[in-house]
Amino acid sequence: MALIKTKTAQPVAADERKQSRDCASLVAELENANPIARRWAARDLTDWPTASAALVKRLPQEEDASVRAVILTTLTSMGDEVAVAGLVDCLRSENVALRNEAIEAMKQLPDEVAPIMRGLLADASPDVRIFAVNILESLRHPAVESWLIDVIDHDPQLNVCATAVDLLGEVGSAAALAPLQHLKARYADEPYIQFAADLALNRISED
Amino acid sequence: MTDTTISQPDFEKFREFFYRKTGIQFEPSKRYFVDKRLVERIELTDSGTFRNYFTKLRFEASGEELQHLTNLMTVNETYFFREEYQFQCLVKSILPDIVSRKTDKRPIRIWVMPSSSGEEPYSIALYLLEYWTGINDWDIEIIASDIDTKILAQARAGLYSARSVQQLPELLLRKYFERSTNGHQICDDLRNAVEFTRVNLAERADTRAYRDFDVVFCRNLLIYFDDVSRKAAAETFYDAMKPGGYICLGHSESMSRVSSLYKVRKFPEAIVYQKPLEVR
Numbered sequence: 001m002a003l004i005k006t007k008t009a010q011p012v013a014a015d016e017r018k019q020s021r022d023c024a025s026l027v028a029e030l031e032n033a034n035p036i037a038r039r040w041a042a043r044d045l046t047d048w049p050t051a052s053a054a055l056v057k058r059l060p061q062e063e064d065a066s067v068r069a070v071i072l073t074t075l076t077s078m079g080d081e082v083a084v085a086g087l088v089d090c091l092r093s094e095n096v097a098l099r100n101e102a103i104e105a106m107k108q109l110p111d112e113v114a115p116i117m118r119g120l121l122a123d124a125s126p127d128v129r130i131f132a133v134n135i136l137e138s139l140r141h142p143a144v145e146s147w148l149i150d151v152i153d154h155d156p157q158l159n160v161c162a163t164a165v166d167l168l169g170e171v172g173s174a175a176a177l178a179p180l181q182h183l184k185a186r187y188a189d190e191p192y193i194q195f196a197a198d199l200a201l202n203r204i205s206e207d
Numbered sequence: 208m209t210d211t212t213i214s215q216p217d218f219e220k221f222r223e224f225f226y227r228k229t230g231i232q233f234e235p236s237k238r239y240f241v242d243k244r245l246v247e248r249i250e251l252t253d254s255g256t257f258r259n260y261f262t263k264l265r266f267e268a269s270g271e272e273l274q275h276l277t278n279l280m281t282v283n284e285t286y287f288f289r290e291e292y293q294f295q296c297l298v299k300s301i302l303p304d305i306v307s308r309k310t311d312k313r314p315i316r317i318w319v320m321p322s323s324s325g326e327e328p329y330s331i332a333l334y335l336l337e338y339w340t341g342i343n344d345w346d347i348e349i350i351a352s353d354i355d356t357k358i359l360a361q362a363r364a365g366l367y368s369a370r371s372v373q374q375l376p377e378l379l380l381r382k383y384f385e386r387s388t389n390g391h392q393i394c395d396d397l398r399n400a401v402e403f404t405r406v407n408l409a410e411r412a413d414t415r416a417y418r419d420f421d422v423v424f425c426r427n428l429l430i431y432f433d434d435v436s437r438k439a440a441a442e443t444f445y446d447a448m449k450p451g452g453y454i455c456l457g458h459s460e461s462m463s464r465v466s467s468l469y470k471v472r473k474f475p476e477a478i479v480y481q482k483p484l485e486v487r
Binding site: 004043046076 | 348399
């Protein structure tokens, strides 16, 4: 036995082109029983800007994490309104894995998520508001701090504020000092808020 | 000598275009590096201005100029036995695990991406011949790919500087290389053991044919990609690997930060990543 050299990278002719790669065929392929075919369909749909609706529809039904990962990568590359709205819908899902995957995907889309961020932070569901704060955790956008300040100034839910305070400790500047003091006053009887706000205040002051 | 300059909007426009084509993201700190190479190509192609050159780059049917530029923009810095602990991991832990599960006698397939000038795939070939007794029982295929055609030609030629081979034990240097006035020429047995191919990892048409690999080496490449391209690359490798296959990244890279599809495997020699056995 030995090191052998074979022409292994021949163009894929036999199995690759069993299915046509036009948009409708690729969308149909998203239902294929074979996850490999579904992954390739999701990947190839990148070439079809109108396909985001089909991908968004498939995403919550898809049980294979590897296929979901490719769908999410394609949606992230597309980054259109339909894709972003589909990701927002995932935030309301009971499926924890899907929810976390959507949060990770949205972190990659600062410019696309920014216009809807105020809406998310004002959502009727406190869970969605917490997930929105989670997105801010590594969203590369200059408004992150002001959004967080807005949360601690106005959000009526303690857990949402607590999540925002934790993050403000990392990204906050002097602009967050007064709002943190107000929050402490607003939740004077909540030991966790006192602790987290003090921690954030100390960290910001150290900077 | 013309006075060609690249403005900030030119740089941004090029950066965006090059990223879409290759997945490689240039940070603003790389401005000097990028400008220097762009100016070089603008002058060599007699384009006169960035605008003319950019039009050529975007619309040239053959894609030849884009390839020239890609060759210039990619960094090809490596040497034999770089991060040797991973090769030790390959022969002591990864391959023994793979052969223990094998139910056929088909060759074990290794993909090295990027190949760069060939030091890494040749190091693997050499390591297998010298340090893996399983080579007597199994066939191994090594395919090494790179986006840069010039560096692939260099890899196929197999001629190396003293700096490239300085980590090699003297015994191996004598056994597998011939010293010439131009440097160290790798022997034909090793040259013939590695298949070199041109692949753009960001191009689906290029990667689709790459599949059924048992081991992938992708070291110090993903650091040049942005988050989305890195994730897409991890997913491409996932489809290129057999269930239970392994991927080795550079020492400063972590698959866990890129994708959750792989399992972390801590071997005594190195931490590597495995496509789960139970998936397709």
